[in-house]
Amino acid sequence: MEEEALTTEWGEWAFQCTQPQPGAIFVPRVKIFSKHLGNNCLSVLKPVCLVFSPPSLPVANGPADSKEEEVRAPLRRSYLDFDPHHFWCWSSFSDYLQCVLAFSGVAGYITYLCIDSALFVETLGFLAVFTEAMLGVPQLCRNYHHRSTEGMSIKMVLMWTSGDTFKTAYFLLHSVPLQFSVCGLLQVLVDLAILGQAYAYARWPSKPVPHTTHPASAKAL
Template sequence: MPDFATTVLSIAMVFGPIIGYVDQYRLIIQKKSSAGFNSKTCAILLFANILRIFFWLGKRFDTTLLAQSIAMILAQLILLHIVVRYRHDPSPTTLYSNLEGGGNSSSSSLSSLLDEQLEAELDGRDTLDQPASKSRHCSLWQWHGLKRFWSWEHYLDYLNCLLIFTTVVGVLYLFLHRFSVFVEILGVLSLGIESTLPLPQCISNFMRKGTAGFSLLVLGSWFLGDSFKLFYFIHTHAPAQFDICGGIQLGIDTVIVFQFIFYSSLVQSWWEKKAARRQPLEDDQVPVLSDRPDI
């Protein structure tokens, strides 16, 4: 029985985190748009898991975690392909239309806002209210490739980037794997990068003031999966890097859960009604100025 439970636990660790991304894949296909999903999530998982494989080669911890890394890399390569495919439609309307379904006014206003945001991005501006004069300063940033990193037009560019990264790390590992400090650094980098996994999506939700286009099942898999992983790391006495990573991820997951609640139509409708009730009270409290001249 203990062996059976351990086997089930290992299978859940390998395939559990992938389930949410299957739903995100379905959502993008259904909406014909990858708007709402931050592609840097794929970058974080790909880079982190490539480093984790080299970390495992230097420090043979639980084999289940190695299998999890391989499965996640394959899943993210597939997801990244569909994200790139449906992100580069030249029509902003096609990219961002019907993200929430239906034809209500709130959905239309959100779609319009996202259209404007996309046009602003295409013009090289970071925000809608950014003056045109500041675009020159942004061009220097773009020139160095910082802003446009992981925002390329072709899927092959992403594969080339990953190939270069893997080659560099592989060469370094070939010469430095005998040094335990280098192996530990690989672990710190791998788990440190992975701990920021929910952060781009969290920032994206905050900037858009909404969560449309982001799969709720992905969030559920993040929150429940990271809670489960933290328990698994502690239970299997995994290296300390795993415990720290799991704690940070779970904290950011919690923030996104609150974003889903706060930006939901129910809560937003409640805020609008509350503001509407408050407005007449504020108008009644405005002092009336006398027309009589001061003596």
Template sequence: MDMEVDLGVDIEGDPEGSWSLLSWLASCVMVFGGVVPYIPQYQEIQRTSNTEGFSTRVCLVLLVANILRVFFWIGKQFELTLLLQSLVMIGTMLAMLNLCCTVQTSNRVSTKQHHFTDLDIRYFWSWSRFEDYLMFCFAFTVLCAFITFLLLDSALFVESLGLLSVLTEAMLGIPQLVQNFQNRSTRGMSVKMVLLWTVGDVFKTTYFVVNESPTQFWLCGATQICIDIAILLQVCYYGQEGRPKYG
């Protein structure tokens, strides 16, 4: 009888342990999974010394969105996993910008340079040095910190901040979508790469729903999935268009 009781306890305990393990794995995927689609793109830029297939505006969108999300977390402390995800993504986007600046500097023919301190709106986010992008991020973070701590007690402001952060992130694919359309090309991109984006956004949205994250998050995820599908269609269309036709 004792053996049966002990066995029953073990059986009941296993599902809880399995669920905890799955939850921990899901959190790890959430934190680092967003970086995965950028690994092949980073390697492609390194290999070809060409940044044509990657829009640095993507970095702008993600940096702004994730900096805003950090301050949203300060006002409304949701899952720590989502805060860590933002910090990892900020680091990733800075790494992508650093690589793009290095490649563009080595390929630059003109000696004329543009800097953040010029305050010339015509060359916004088209600066010549990585340090200029860092200065922008620092200035934006200081501005956000000042406004957030000034209005931290306002629930309306905190919720609006969260909505702004996720709406900005939801627009992630728009710069790439526009660049692909303007260039009539998706050079540097592949179906595999975009599928990774789509699968990641589907997983992310599912995570938000299951963990009952603030509504802003799963609305953002659903919008991103739609944009991912649009980019996937571009890759398929322009890829087919660029292939030689026989017969």
């Protein structure tokens, strides 16, 4: 049994408690002698014991285990890294904006220097319409890979198909350069292929692919 005293402006506090045991918190018996209420006033609080189970702490077996359990922050990816494996998978929106601005600036400067070359102008025009015609190919490949069109807006694809059809019909009727008509037809074919996927995967759905959990995510859970 140990006893300690603490004197404050409210009087003398005498703490009398037993030796605590592991896994328990003891609130000791307190004797209060208040100078405001007189020394004859005695307040006694009975001891209260709160038992708790302390959380188990991980025991490190060595430096290798501690390194594996360490939570590492993801690396920041930037377009200035020039890493082809992480192209267009950058960490900040400003990296995308800077990349687009840099590409536009370089392409504009090269176009300014070669504006008098007919071959350059024709090649640039073909690349422009061909890139536009290939806009639906990533969606087509994604649908084929997942064997599903879940999350894709059918109305959006219908609007694509309508606009591309009208545009291609205009190219064919007004004798525009050949590359416009060819790329227009290619774009319509891509749109029809996506619509065909939507119909086929809705009628003959494939078995859902189980989601693979990343090892780091499993440890976190």
